[in-house]
Amino acid sequence: MRNLQIMLAVEDEQYIEPFLLYARTGEFAKQVSVRAFSKIEAFLTAMGEDRPDFVLGEPAFLTPWLESEGGGRIPWAALGGGEESIALGGPVLLPFQPLNLLLMAVMDLAGAAQTSNGSFVSGKAEVIAVHSAAPGAGKTTTALNLSKQLGGRGLRVFYLNLETVDSSITFRSGSGGQQGAEGGLPELLYDLRAAKENGEACQFPLSRYASFQEKIKAASFSPLDRPDELLQMNEADTVLLIDYIASSGMCDVVIVDTDTESHERSRAVLSRADRVLWLLADDLLHMRKTAGWMSYREVRQPNDFYTLLGKSLFVVNRYGGRLENTLPRPDLRPAAFLSYIPSWKYLSREDVLLGSPIFQRDILALCEQLGLDESKGQKGSVRQSMQAAGGWQ
Known part of the structure; x- marks a missing residue:
């Protein structure tokens, strides 16, 4: 989709x-x-x-x-x-x-068939990247809550974390997740590269490498012990991986979370994504850094920059009711807002980040704005789809 x-x-x-x-x-x-x-x-x-x-x-x-x-x-x-x-x-x-x-x-x-909600129907899952030009905007918290809410509404979701240092490990380990049948992401990358060298497509199902994570109501790879495999990934590897997941037939939406740094993985994610949730913080230094990054890309890579703008939705995170800072560019226009949750500053348990009623309300409103609801999902959950493909039980 x-x-x-x-x-x-x-x-x-x-x-x-x-x-x-x-x-x-x-x-x-x-x-x-x-x-x-x-x-x-x-x-x-x-x-x-x-x-x-x-x-x-x-x-x-x-x-x-x-x-x-x-x-x-x-x-x-x-x-x-x-x-x-x-x-x-x-x-x-x-x-x-x-x-x-x-x-x-x-x-x-x-020949784009118009459904009742006006979306374009395709055999591939929709790829949504969660992006920020500066760290500390809450990318992973937003991506995980988005995965949980979409999964809870009946869509089959895949959460793909491509951060060099994975900040979502707590939500994808322990009793809430189940290990895939094979070697997870490293094994899949090896199989994808081998198939590409032979001029073929990888024939193994996604359930061979991924597992369902109950905490986030989505499928995902088990966290990596070391970031070696990610550091070796280039743009072609990243696009190949995302295409494989999106074409697997086991998910409706792929949520991709990656670093703010401009390395090959993050550039590939922004290029391949169908839509980009671009997070902003109502902070002077964050706004300046975002504007500087945008100006640099606009001058050096105008075509890619305008394409990125064309599929981006700017979202202000940790919103306190009004913007305290002036937006530095006319094309930097927020379309959605996620509330500031003061109690999160004093958390001793990370899983509480997925339980705020106020934040969940805002995430659900964002889902509505994106046009993502249960009517777009296939029958059955991602867990059922992966079990039917012969994966883990």
């Missing part, structure tokens, strides 16, 4: 920016995700590595792609009304028309 993935390829960056802004904030925000390119080489490279649901581009971009191996196997449309667009032999859409009409035409061409 995820939204329609669109690849936009046009030379004019001034066309890209408002397109991405509308896709992120307009009426189709919950139905589409857009990744944009203004350079032909970058577009062709991305098409060789990714498989979006639809390609919308100018003839200069589409022509070399359609002539390449594998070109044209994805639904596409030419953007422009000239002879070059018509000569490609496919659908043509006018670029300068109301964006709602343009996106509606794209969705019709992509």
Whole structure:
């Protein structure tokens, strides 16, 4: 379950920016995700590595792609009304028309079946990354509570922790979890790499490596004793892992928790995620660091940055009723708020972090805003799905 993935390829960056802004904030925000390119080489490279649901581009971009191996196997449309667009032999859409009409035409061409809630139906689980540009914003607490609430509402959830130093160990060990049949994440990474070298897909079920964690109502890998395997993971490994989990057929939503540092794993998570919950703290230094990180990425990697903005939902954590600090950028607009829980400062038991009625209320409201409810889940829990696949009992 995820939204329609669109690849936009046009030379004019001034066309890209408002397109991405509308896709992120307009009426189709919950139905589409857009990744944009203004350079032909970058577009062709991305098409060789990714498989979006639809390609919308100018003839200069589409022509070399359609002539390449594998070109044209994805639904596409030419953007422009000239002879070059018509000569490609496919659908043509006018670029300068109301964006709602343009996106509606794209969705019709992509054959995206509209359900009663307007979401795009796909065979893959939706991947939601929980991100912050500065530490201390409460990523793991938010990710764990989100997993628990979605799992409790009938969705099959997989919680994937890719932090170098795992801060969620308490919630995924002890009597609340059960060990997978094999070697967990290290064994899976080995099998994925071996299958890739042989030009194959990993044939083993997810239940071979993961286990159901009762505390968070989600499946997950057992915590690692050492971070060696994570430190060796590159971007390709991370995307391969996420794709395997999302395509397993055993979950509806994958919640990914990773470091704030910009290393290969975190970059891959932000790139692969269908949506990003970008956490903010109402703190002057946190806001400045977030704005600095955004400005750096905007200058150095504008296409990737605007794509990230297009699928991000800014969430203020530890909210006390009003924002004390001025937001440093106009595009940094909070869409949701999670309450500050003063008693958490004096906790002696970590599992209390999953039991605050006030925080659970806010997380449920966030789930509603994301359009995630039990109607989107398959029949049965993730526990039942994994048992049926021949995994642990």
